[in-house]
Amino acid sequence: MLNDSELATLRNRFKKDAEFLMQGASSSEEDGKSQEEKDSRPLPRFNRHSIFWILASIGVTYYVDFIPNVMENEDIVSWWFNVGLVLLGICLSLATYCIVYLEAFKGIQHYDQEYPAIPPITTAAFIAASFSFNFALWPVWSFFTPVILFTQFMGVVMFISILG
Known part of the structure; x- marks a missing residue:
């Protein structure tokens, strides 16, 4: 003591x-x-992180032949891939509804307060879509699949942030 x-x-x-x-x-x-x-004060659109993820995404797309593999590879589990496409479509349509319709046309800035169910539904749809795409593309790239898909996701997100 x-x-x-x-x-x-x-x-x-x-x-x-x-x-x-x-x-x-x-x-x-x-x-x-x-x-x-x-x-x-707004953050700069171009920063090191955005450029890194965009270049990494372009590099992964080129070196793993991403688009030809997704379009033509017969090892892809089509059922999981189709489920992933539907879930990604739901996610993107809800995001488009919020950004384009609610913000641009209706002028609602805080749509998560007006429509509280949209963010969790969009998040759940995106997480389920990512799991579906991982299951579908696992036969193509094996344990590299999550890394490849995450790099593609980050590249797309950073590209959209530069546009917006």
Whole structure:
């Protein structure tokens, strides 16, 4: 157990830490406008991460002959591939509905608050589609399949972020 002097030392250390944290909180409140200004400033469209994922996706597409393999390979489990296409279609149609119709035409910026079921349904459809595509394409690329599909996904997402 701690004696009285050790307890006093510990109490003083916590008191100093609390004072330091309180000073930091008050100074951050003064800098609140500058932080809000920093948050409102848009991020640059082109950054190292976006360029890396786009180039990696292009490289994977080229080196594994992605499109010809998906279109012509007979080892693909077509049932899983078709299920993945349907689920990806659901995911993309819900995303298009939110972005194009709700934001552009209706002017609803926070559609997740207006329609709270859309984000979880879209997420579940996308996760199920990714599993379906992994099962369907496993005979083609074996244990490289998740890496290839993840790289393609990230490349598409970063490309869309540059467009938007």
